[in-house]
Amino acid sequence: MSESAHSYSDLTGDELAGLVPELLLSGQLIDRSGMAHLISAFGRETMTKVAIEEWMAASPVYTHRMRTALGIDGDGVEDMFKCLQLDIGAPPQFMDFRYEITDKYHGSFVLDHCGALMDVEPLGDEYVTAMCHDIEDPTFDATAIATNRRARIRPIHRPPRRPVDRNPHCAWTVTIEPDREELPLPVDAEAMFTTNAAQVELSPIDETGPGHVDYRGPLVEDLQFAEWSHSALVRIAEEVALQHQLLALGFLISLRRYAESAEQVTEIYRKQFTGIAGLSADRLRSALRLGSDAQAVAEVIRLVPVLGPRQYTGVTATVDGDDVIVDIPSDSPAMRDGGWCTLLTVDHCEPLQAIGVAVEPHWTISAAETTDDGLRVRYTVGGDAQKESGEVAIARFSSGADFSFTDRGRSIPITPVASGV
Numbered sequence: 001m002s003e004s005a006h007s008y009s010d011l012t013g014d015e016l017a018g019l020v021p022e023l024l025l026s027g028q029l030i031d032r033s034g035m036a037h038l039i040s041a042f043g044r045e046t047m048t049k050v051a052i053e054e055w056m057a058a059s060p061v062y063t064h065r066m067r068t069a070l071g072i073d074g075d076g077v078e079d080m081f082k083c084l085q086l087d088i089g090a091p092p093q094f095m096d097f098r099y100e101i102t103d104k105y106h107g108s109f110v111l112d113h114c115g116a117l118m119d120v121e122p123l124g125d126e127y128v129t130a131m132c133h134d135i136e137d138p139t140f141d142a143t144a145i146a147t148n149r150r151a152r153i154r155p156i157h158r159p160p161r162r163p164v165d166r167n168p169h170c171a172w173t174v175t176i177e178p179d180r181e182e183l184p185l186p187v188d189a190e191a192m193f194t195t196n197a198a199q200v201e202l203s204p205i206d207e208t209g210p211g212h213v214d215y216r217g218p219l220v221e222d223l224q225f226a227e228w229s230h231s232a233l234v235r236i237a238e239e240v241a242l243q244h245q246l247l248a249l250g251f252l253i254s255l256r257r258y259a260e261s262a263e264q265v266t267e268i269y270r271k272q273f274t275g276i277a278g279l280s281a282d283r284l285r286s287a288l289r290l291g292s293d294a295q296a297v298a299e300v301i302r303l304v305p306v307l308g309p310r311q312y313t314g315v316t317a318t319v320d321g322d323d324v325i326v327d328i329p330s331d332s333p334a335m336r337d338g339g340w341c342t343l344l345t346v347d348h349c350e351p352l353q354a355i356g357v358a359v360e361p362h363w364t365i366s367a368a369e370t371t372d373d374g375l376r377v378r379y380t381v382g383g384d385a386q387k388e389s390g391e392v393a394i395a396r397f398s399s400g401a402d403f404s405f406t407d408r409g410r411s412i413p414i415t416p417v418a419s420g421v
Contacts, residue, residue, distance in 0.1 A: 007203075007234070007302070007309075007310055008203075008233075008234045008237040008238060008303065008309075009203065009230075009231075009234045011288075011303075012230075013211070013226070013228075013229075013230045013233060014226065015288060016225070016230065016233035016234065016237060017224075017225040017226040017228070017233060018225075018287055018288075018405075019237060019284070019287055019288065019303075020225045020233060020236055020237055020240065021091060021092050021093070021225070021405050022283055022284060022287045022405075023237055023240040023241060023305050024086070024087075024088055024090075024091035024092065024240055025091040025094055025283070025400055025403065026088075026244065026276065026279075026280040026283065026284075026305050026306075027088025027089075027091070027240060027243050027244050027247065027305070028088050028089065028090075028091045028094065028095065028115070028116070028400060029276060029279055029280070029395060029398055029400050029401070030088075030244060030247055030248065030251075030272070030276045031051065032119065032275075032276075032279075032394075032395050032397060032398035032400065033271075033272050033273075033274075033275030033276040033279065033391065033394065033395040034251055034268070034271075034272035034275070034276075035047050035050075035051065036394045036397070037268045037271045037272065037394075038050055038255075038268065041259075041264065041268060042258055044126065044127065044130060046258050047130075048130045048134050048135060049254070049258070050251065050254040050255060050258065051131075051135050051139075052134070052135050052138055052139060053188060053250065053253070053254035053257075054247060054250035054251040054253070054254050055089065055135070055139040055142065055143075055247070055250065056138060056139055056142040056186040056188060056189060056250075057186060057188035057189050057191070057192045057246075057249070057250035057253055057254070058189075058192060058243070058246040058247045058249065058250040059087070059089065059139065059142050059143045059146070059189075060142055060143070060145060060146045060185060060186065060189040060192075060193075061189060061192045061193055061195075061197075061198045061246055062087075062088075062239070062242065062243040062246050062247075063083045063087065063143055063146035063147070064146050064193075065198070065239055065242070066083055066086050066087075066236075066239055067079070067083060067146065067147070069202075069205070069235055069236075069239055070082075070086070070205075070214050070215040070216075070232070070236075071214035071215065071216045072214075072215050072216070073216075074147075075147060075148040075176070076104040076105055076147075076148070076176065077101055077104070077105060077106065077107035077151075077174045077176065078101055078104070078107070078218070078219045078414075078416075079147050080143075080144055080147040080148070080151060080174065081097075081099045081101075081107070081109070081174075081219050082215050082219055083143070083146065083147060084097060084143070085097070085223045086215075086223075086236065086239075086240070087143065087243070088240060088243045088244065088247065089139075089143065091115075091400075092222065092223065092405070093113070093403075093405055093406065093408075094113070094115035094400055094403050095111060095113075095114055095115055095116065096111055096112040096113040096114070097109050097110075097111060098110050098111075098112055098168070098221075099219065099221075099414055100414070100417065101219065101414055101415075101416040101417065102416065102417050103416055103417075104416075105175065105176035105177070106173075106174070106175055106176070107173075107174045108156070108171065108172060108173045108174060109171070109172055109174070110168035110169075110170065110171040110172075111168055111169045111170050111171075112167065112168045112169070113169065114159075114169040114170065115398070115399055115400050115403065116131060117131070117132070117159055117169050117170075118399045119397065119398045119399055119400070121159070121161075125160045128159045128160045129159075129160060132158045132159045132160075132170065133158070136155075136158070140153040140172070141153060141183055142186055142189070144174070145182075145183045145185065148176050149182035149183050149184075150176050150177060150178065150180045150181075150182055150183075151174065151175070151176045151183075152174070152175055152176075152180070153172050153173070153174050154172065154173050154175070155170065155171070155172055155173075156170075156171040156172060156173060157170060157171050158170040158171075158172075188250065188253055188254070191253070192246065192249065192250065192253075195246075195249060195337050196312070196333030196334070196336050196337050197242060197245050197246050197249060197312060197333065197334075197337055197339070198246070200242070200309075200311055200312050200333050201311065202235055202238040202239065202242070202309060202311055203231065203234050203235050203238055203311075204231070204235070205229070205231045205232050205235050206229065206230075206231040209229050210229060211227060211228045211229035211230070211232065212227055212228040212229060212232060213228075213229050213231070213232050214232070217413075218413040218414065219413070219414045220411035220412055220413055220414065221411065221412045221413075221414055222408045222409075222411060222412070223411060224408070224409070224410055224411045227410070227411055237309075238308070238309040238311070240305065241305035241308040241309045241312075242308075242309055242312060244276075244305045244306055245312060245313075245334065245337075245339055245340070248269075248272070248273070248339055248340050249337060249338075249339050251269070251272065252265070252269055252338070252339065255268060255269060266343065269340075269343060270343045270348060270350060270351070271391045272391075273306065273340045273343055273350075273351045274350045274351045274354050274389055274391040274392065275354075275389075275391035275392050275394055275395035276306055276395060277304065277306045277307075277351040277352070277354045277355050277392075278351075278354030278355060278357065278358045278388065278389060278391070278392030278395070279358075279392055279395040279396060279401060280304050280305060280306055281300050281304045281354070281355040281358035281359065282358040282392075283401075284300055284303060284304055285300050285358060285359055288303075290359070292359055292360035293381075294319045294320075294321075294322055294323060294324050294379075294381070295319055296359055296360075297317070297324045297355075297356060297359050297360075297363055297379055298317040298318065298319050298324045299317075300355060300358070300359055301315065301317035301324070301326055301352075301355060302315075302316070302317050304355060306340060306351070307341075311333075312332070312333050312334050313328075313332055313333075313334040313341055314328070314329040314332035314333075314334070315327070315328055315329075315341070320378075322380070322381060323366075323378055323379060323380050323381075324378070324379040325376060325377070325378050325379075326352065326376070326377045326378075326379070327371075327373065327374060327375070327376050327377075328341055328344050328374050328375040328376075328377070329373055329374040330373065330374035330375070331373075331374070344375055344377075345368075345375065346368045346369065346370055346375065347368075349365050349368050349377055350389065350391070352365060352377055352379075353365050353386070353389070354388075354389050354391065354392050356379050356386075357386045357387075357388055357389070357392075358388075358392075360381065361385035361386050361387075361388075362381050362382060362383065362384075362385050362386070363379050363380075363381050363386070364379070364380060364381075364382075364383060364386060365377055365378065365379060365380075366378050366379070366380035
């Protein structure tokens with residue numbers, strides 16, 4: 001048996017630079033996978049509550065982690081904007097944030113394009129208001145307090161759009177005032193800080209370069225990942241994969257409040273996992289220009305963010321002749337947190353099947369067995385082509401499913417307006 005690329009560190013710098021935006025977009029699409037099932041089970045109002053609670057639980061934690069990893073140690077709006085550029089809630093171009101800094105504690109941003117709005121707008125004003133008002137108000141502040149608890153993000157204008165083709169899609173101010181009351185850390189975020197996901201150690205960054213090894217310099221207009229060092233890109237990719245896990249845990253915490261039974265929690269949680277697993281695998285395979293053979297399946301398994309990072313999940317993939325064997329350990333930080341990996345059992349491999357189909361529809365799971373160390377799953381190619389699951393088809397409702405990134409050139413520093421430069 002031979003093992004595929006076992007981590008992001010096996011990729012080239014160019015591959016990583018192209019993959020990081022894909023990983024960020026994948027994280028944004030988790031909600032396209034999960035929220036439809038919440039609407040079906042509970043209705044729009046409960047879906048809105050879960051969306052608020054999951055992001056408020058996860059974003060302070062993963063923002064803190066990214067700040068620490070990349071040396072973003074300031075407490076101003078520039079530091080906050082740097083974090084947003086590396087947040088699954090704001091994948092580049094799909095959520096096209098344009099920033100302006102007035103001074104250290106004052107700034108603003110607009111969204112020239114909001115992919116999330118494009119997904120929700122056809123559903124009507126009630127859904128738009130739920131996302132752009134009910135959800136954004138508390139979750140923007142939850143993200144901001146990871147930089148400064150006296151920060152506030154407030155709308156200048158936002159959807160529903162009037163007129164209907166208004167651009168930019170929305171505009172917001174960001175202010176930090178020294179005499180303002182500090183916002184508390186959300187209760188669910190306090191609990192999230194105690195998880196293994198919050199504390200797991202990921203790959204260290206080699207500070208000798210070449211390329212950017214931190215984000216201590218000025219905020220730039222468009223973050224160009226090709227300008228970063230290989231080890232920094234590896235760490236960013238791992239952190240973004242971990243953002244997936246933290247958001248999924250936030251979803252689980254909230255879902256348990258509203259579900260009628262443990263069985264309903266598991267059903268909806270597995271559907272969320274299955275949908276994003278298939279969609280994320282499809283985009284990753286395309287981004288890395290992989291084929292459809294066993295090596296491609298193994299590489300997708302190893303790099304797809306819903307099964308990573310490896311330090312957290314322990315998932316491995318090996319090529320065995322024409323087959324692929326995936327091992328999911330029963331004892332890992334991910335298992336101890338009770339997240340997505342716990343949904344994979346001998347009888348329930350739907351997320352893994354969705355990944356196989358995303359690589360090539362003839363890949364099927366031919367065996368799944370419990371071992372001394374956990375779960376072992378075997379992929380075999382052949383037989384009838386498998387249909388894409390309904391969960392993946394639902395996730396494809398998002399315009400992000402077919403979104404294409406464009407090359408915007410080199411990074412350009414954003415000069416504070418008050419500097420007069």
